[in-house]
Amino acid sequence: DVKVTQSSRYLVKRTGEKVFLECVQDMDHENMFWYRQDPGLGLRLIYFSYDVKMKEKGDIPEGYSVSREKKERFSLILESASTNQTSMYLCASSPDTAPNEKLFFGSGTQLSVL
Amino acid sequence: AQKVTQAQTEISVVEKEDVTLDCVYETRDTTYYLFWYKQPPSGELVFLIRRNSFDEQNEISGRYSWNFQKSTSSFNFTITASQVVDSAVYFCALSEAINGNKLVFGAGTILRVKS
Numbered sequence: 229d230v231k232v233t234q235s236s237r238y239l240v241k242r243t244g245e246k247v248f249l250e251c252v253q254d255m256d257h258e259n260m261f262w263y264r265q266d267p268g269l270g271l272r273l274i275y276f277s278y279d280v281k282m283k284e285k286g287d288i289p290e291g292y293s294v295s296r297e298k299k300e301r302f303s304l305i306l307e308s309a310s311t312n313q314t315s316m317y318l319c320a321s322s323p324d325t326a327p328n329e330k331l332f333f334g335s336g337t338q339l340s341v342l
Numbered sequence: 343a344q345k346v347t348q349a350q351t352e353i354s355v356v357e358k359e360d361v362t363l364d365c366v367y368e369t370r371d372t373t374y375y376l377f378w379y380k381q382p383p384s385g386e387l388v389f390l391i392r393r394n395s396f397d398e399q400n401e402i403s404g405r406y407s408w409n410f411q412k413s414t415s416s417f418n419f420t421i422t423a424s425q426v427v428d429s430a431v432y433f434c435a436l437s438e439a440i441n442g443n444k445l446v447f448g449a450g451t452i453l454r455v456k457s
Contacts, residue, residue, distance in 0.1 A: 237385075263447075268351070270433060271447040286444070318387065328375040328394075328437045331445060333387040 231255070232334035234319050240340045247306040249337050251319030258324035260302035261331065262286075262294065265316040277302055278324070309341045344369045346436050348448035355424050356456050363419040363451045365434030371395075373439035376410065376417045381431040381450070393417065424455045 235250035253260065259278055263271040263286075273286030275294040283294050291313060295303045302321075306313055316338050320331040345368040355361045367376065378390040391401065393410055401408045405422045421428055434448045 261445075268449055270346075270348075270449040271435075271445075273444065273446075276444070316385070318385075320387075328392075328439065330377065330389040330392055331387075332389075333379075336385040 232319055232321055232332050234317075234334040234337050236337050237335065238338050238340075240342065241309050242342055243310060245306075245309050245341075247309045247339065247341075249304040249306075249317055249319075249339070251302045251304070251334055252300050253302075253321040253332070254300065255321070255323070255332070256299065257321040257332070258299070259322045260296065261320040261322075262292075262302065262304045263318045263320065264288070265318055265336070271318060274304065309339075311341050313339065314341045315339060344371075344374075344436050344438055344441075344446045346434050346446055346448035348434055348451050350451045351449070352452040352454070354454045354456065357425060358423050360420060360422050361424050361453065361455075363421075363432050363434075363453065365417045365419065365448060367415050367417065367434070367436045369436060369438055371438040371440055375437045375439075377435040377437070377445065378408065378417075378419050379433045379435065381433065383430070387433065390419075421453075424453075426455050426457050429453060429455045
Protein backbone atom coordinates (compact mmCIF):
# COMPACT_ATOMS: atom_id res chain seq x y z
CA ASP A 229 0.00 0.00 0.00
CA VAL A 230 1.04 3.55 -0.66
CA LYS A 231 2.15 5.31 2.44
CA VAL A 232 2.29 9.06 2.77
CA THR A 233 3.77 10.05 6.09
CA GLN A 234 3.64 13.48 7.65
CA SER A 235 6.19 14.04 10.36
CA SER A 236 3.90 15.57 12.99
CA ARG A 237 0.23 15.11 13.79
CA TYR A 238 0.05 18.22 15.96
CA LEU A 239 2.33 21.22 16.02
CA VAL A 240 2.22 24.42 18.05
CA LYS A 241 4.37 27.36 16.99
CA ARG A 242 4.68 31.02 17.83
CA THR A 243 4.06 33.93 15.50
CA GLY A 244 7.15 34.76 13.49
CA GLU A 245 8.75 31.32 13.79
CA LYS A 246 10.00 29.48 10.74
CA VAL A 247 8.06 26.25 10.42
CA PHE A 248 8.88 23.13 8.44
CA LEU A 249 6.23 20.54 7.63
CA GLU A 250 7.68 17.33 6.25
CA CYS A 251 6.06 14.75 4.02
CA VAL A 252 7.51 11.47 2.77
CA GLN A 253 5.98 8.96 0.38
CA ASP A 254 7.28 5.47 -0.22
CA MET A 255 5.83 4.58 -3.62
CA ASP A 256 8.15 6.46 -5.94
CA HIS A 257 5.42 8.90 -6.99
CA GLU A 258 6.43 11.80 -9.20
CA ASN A 259 3.70 14.18 -8.05
CA MET A 260 3.39 15.62 -4.57
CA PHE A 261 1.00 18.21 -3.18
CA TRP A 262 0.38 20.38 -0.15
CA TYR A 263 -3.18 21.36 0.76
CA ARG A 264 -4.57 23.20 3.71
CA GLN A 265 -7.99 22.33 5.09
CA ASP A 266 -10.20 24.86 6.83
CA PRO A 267 -13.81 24.43 7.98
CA GLY A 268 -16.26 25.58 5.35
CA LEU A 269 -13.52 25.99 2.74
CA GLY A 270 -12.57 22.40 2.03
CA LEU A 271 -9.07 21.69 0.81
CA ARG A 272 -7.13 24.38 -0.99
CA LEU A 273 -3.96 23.72 -2.95
CA ILE A 274 -0.87 25.56 -1.72
CA TYR A 275 1.93 24.14 -3.87
CA PHE A 276 2.64 21.07 -5.92
CA SER A 277 5.63 19.41 -7.51
CA TYR A 278 5.89 17.18 -10.57
CA ASP A 279 9.51 16.27 -10.10
CA VAL A 280 12.57 16.79 -7.98
CA LYS A 281 13.48 20.46 -7.67
CA MET A 282 10.35 21.45 -9.56
CA LYS A 283 7.47 23.31 -7.97
CA GLU A 284 4.37 25.15 -9.02
CA LYS A 285 2.11 27.49 -7.14
CA GLY A 286 -1.34 26.37 -6.28
CA ASP A 287 -4.28 28.57 -5.41
CA ILE A 288 -3.01 30.01 -2.12
CA PRO A 289 0.83 30.10 -2.15
CA GLU A 290 1.25 33.39 -0.29
CA GLY A 291 3.24 33.01 2.90
CA TYR A 292 4.50 29.55 1.96
CA SER A 293 7.40 27.99 0.12
CA VAL A 294 8.31 24.40 -0.65
CA SER A 295 11.35 22.25 -1.18
CA ARG A 296 11.75 19.01 -3.05
CA GLU A 297 15.36 17.88 -3.01
CA LYS A 298 14.54 14.18 -3.17
CA LYS A 299 11.74 12.43 -4.98
CA GLU A 300 10.20 10.95 -1.86
CA ARG A 301 10.22 14.10 0.27
CA PHE A 302 8.23 17.31 -0.10
CA SER A 303 8.58 20.01 2.54
CA LEU A 304 6.29 22.93 3.20
CA ILE A 305 7.91 25.97 4.76
CA LEU A 306 6.27 28.84 6.57
CA GLU A 307 8.98 31.51 6.56
CA SER A 308 7.36 33.56 9.31
CA ALA A 309 4.32 31.88 10.77
CA SER A 310 1.22 33.95 11.36
CA THR A 311 -2.00 33.19 13.22
CA ASN A 312 -3.97 32.99 9.98
CA GLN A 313 -1.86 30.00 9.02
CA THR A 314 -3.38 27.97 11.83
CA SER A 315 -4.90 25.09 9.90
CA MET A 316 -4.81 21.40 9.02
CA TYR A 317 -2.14 20.71 6.42
CA LEU A 318 -2.46 17.69 4.19
CA CYS A 319 0.21 16.21 1.97
CA ALA A 320 -0.65 14.00 -1.00
CA SER A 321 1.09 12.15 -3.78
CA SER A 322 0.20 10.49 -7.06
CA PRO A 323 2.00 8.64 -9.83
CA ASP A 324 2.71 10.28 -13.14
CA THR A 325 1.65 7.24 -15.12
CA ALA A 326 -1.58 8.96 -16.06
CA PRO A 327 -2.96 12.40 -15.29
CA ASN A 328 -6.02 12.95 -13.17
CA GLU A 329 -5.41 9.86 -11.10
CA LYS A 330 -6.44 9.66 -7.50
CA LEU A 331 -4.32 11.20 -4.80
CA PHE A 332 -2.94 9.37 -1.78
CA PHE A 333 -3.08 11.45 1.37
CA GLY A 334 -1.20 11.58 4.63
CA SER A 335 -3.02 11.90 7.96
CA GLY A 336 -2.42 15.62 8.17
CA THR A 337 -0.64 18.02 10.50
CA GLN A 338 -2.78 20.27 12.68
CA LEU A 339 -0.73 23.44 13.04
CA SER A 340 -1.58 26.03 15.65
CA VAL A 341 0.20 29.38 15.49
CA LEU A 342 -0.09 31.36 18.71
CA ALA B 343 -12.48 28.27 -13.68
CA GLN B 344 -13.33 25.03 -11.99
CA LYS B 345 -15.50 25.00 -8.91
CA VAL B 346 -17.17 22.43 -6.70
CA THR B 347 -20.11 23.18 -4.44
CA GLN B 348 -21.29 20.98 -1.62
CA ALA B 349 -24.26 22.88 -0.25
CA GLN B 350 -24.88 20.57 2.69
CA THR B 351 -22.56 21.54 5.51
CA GLU B 352 -23.70 18.85 7.91
CA ILE B 353 -26.16 15.98 7.81
CA SER B 354 -27.34 13.87 10.72
CA VAL B 355 -29.15 10.57 10.21
CA VAL B 356 -30.07 7.57 12.27
CA GLU B 357 -28.46 4.25 11.49
CA LYS B 358 -30.05 2.34 8.59
CA GLU B 359 -31.39 5.48 7.00
CA ASP B 360 -30.39 6.26 3.41
CA VAL B 361 -28.56 9.53 2.87
CA THR B 362 -27.57 11.48 -0.25
CA LEU B 363 -24.69 13.90 -0.36
CA ASP B 364 -24.97 16.52 -3.08
CA CYS B 365 -22.18 17.78 -5.32
CA VAL B 366 -22.49 20.39 -8.07
CA TYR B 367 -19.53 21.35 -10.22
CA GLU B 368 -18.54 24.01 -12.73
CA THR B 369 -16.00 23.60 -15.50
CA ARG B 370 -15.37 24.87 -19.01
CA ASP B 371 -13.42 21.81 -20.00
CA THR B 372 -15.19 19.05 -21.90
CA THR B 373 -12.91 16.43 -20.41
CA TYR B 374 -12.81 16.33 -16.65
CA TYR B 375 -12.78 13.95 -13.72
CA LEU B 376 -14.91 13.83 -10.62
CA PHE B 377 -13.94 12.27 -7.32
CA TRP B 378 -15.34 11.51 -3.91
CA TYR B 379 -13.13 11.17 -0.85
CA LYS B 380 -13.97 10.20 2.71
CA GLN B 381 -12.16 11.69 5.69
CA PRO B 382 -12.73 9.72 8.87
CA PRO B 383 -11.73 11.12 12.29
CA SER B 384 -8.21 9.78 11.76
CA GLY B 385 -7.72 12.58 9.23
CA GLU B 386 -6.47 10.70 6.18
CA LEU B 387 -8.58 11.21 3.07
CA VAL B 388 -9.63 7.93 1.53
CA PHE B 389 -10.41 7.68 -2.16
CA LEU B 390 -13.90 6.37 -2.96
CA ILE B 391 -14.50 6.88 -6.67
CA ARG B 392 -13.22 8.56 -9.83
CA ARG B 393 -15.43 9.22 -12.80
CA ASN B 394 -14.58 10.81 -16.14
CA SER B 395 -16.87 13.17 -18.01
CA PHE B 396 -17.62 10.69 -20.78
CA ASP B 397 -18.96 8.03 -18.50
CA GLU B 398 -22.40 8.91 -17.19
CA GLN B 399 -23.27 5.46 -16.00
CA ASN B 400 -24.29 5.34 -12.40
CA GLU B 401 -22.11 3.21 -10.20
CA ILE B 402 -22.85 1.04 -7.22
CA SER B 403 -20.33 -0.38 -4.81
CA GLY B 404 -21.94 -2.21 -1.92
CA ARG B 405 -23.95 0.34 0.06
CA TYR B 406 -22.47 3.23 -1.92
CA SER B 407 -23.85 4.55 -5.18
CA TRP B 408 -23.11 7.55 -7.34
CA ASN B 409 -25.39 9.44 -9.70
CA PHE B 410 -23.58 11.46 -12.36
CA GLN B 411 -25.75 13.85 -14.41
CA LYS B 412 -24.00 16.15 -16.86
CA SER B 413 -27.26 17.94 -17.63
CA THR B 414 -27.36 19.33 -14.10
CA SER B 415 -23.57 19.25 -13.47
CA SER B 416 -24.08 17.05 -10.47
CA PHE B 417 -22.32 14.03 -9.03
CA ASN B 418 -24.31 12.93 -6.00
CA PHE B 419 -23.35 10.22 -3.56
CA THR B 420 -25.85 7.98 -1.78
CA ILE B 421 -25.19 5.73 1.18
CA THR B 422 -27.85 3.08 1.64
CA ALA B 423 -28.61 1.73 5.11
CA SER B 424 -26.09 4.02 6.77
CA GLN B 425 -23.88 2.79 9.59
CA VAL B 426 -22.08 4.55 12.41
CA VAL B 427 -18.76 3.82 10.64
CA ASP B 428 -19.94 6.01 7.77
CA SER B 429 -19.60 9.06 10.02
CA ALA B 430 -16.96 11.22 8.38
CA VAL B 431 -16.41 14.29 6.26
CA TYR B 432 -17.04 13.64 2.59
CA PHE B 433 -15.41 15.68 -0.14
CA CYS B 434 -16.32 15.96 -3.78
CA ALA B 435 -13.52 17.08 -6.10
CA LEU B 436 -12.92 17.95 -9.75
CA SER B 437 -9.89 17.94 -12.01
CA GLU B 438 -9.78 19.15 -15.58
CA ALA B 439 -7.84 17.29 -18.23
CA ILE B 440 -5.93 20.43 -19.10
CA ASN B 441 -4.80 20.85 -15.48
CA GLY B 442 -3.60 17.30 -15.05
CA ASN B 443 -3.34 16.42 -11.41
CA LYS B 444 -4.69 19.61 -9.91
CA LEU B 445 -7.73 18.70 -7.84
CA VAL B 446 -10.23 21.30 -6.71
CA PHE B 447 -12.28 20.31 -3.69
CA GLY B 448 -15.68 21.25 -2.40
CA ALA B 449 -16.11 22.49 1.17
CA GLY B 450 -17.07 19.03 2.38
CA THR B 451 -20.15 17.58 4.07
CA ILE B 452 -20.00 16.32 7.63
CA LEU B 453 -22.08 13.17 7.97
CA ARG B 454 -23.09 12.04 11.45
CA VAL B 455 -24.73 8.66 11.75
CA LYS B 456 -26.30 8.01 15.14
CA SER B 457 -27.03 4.58 16.53
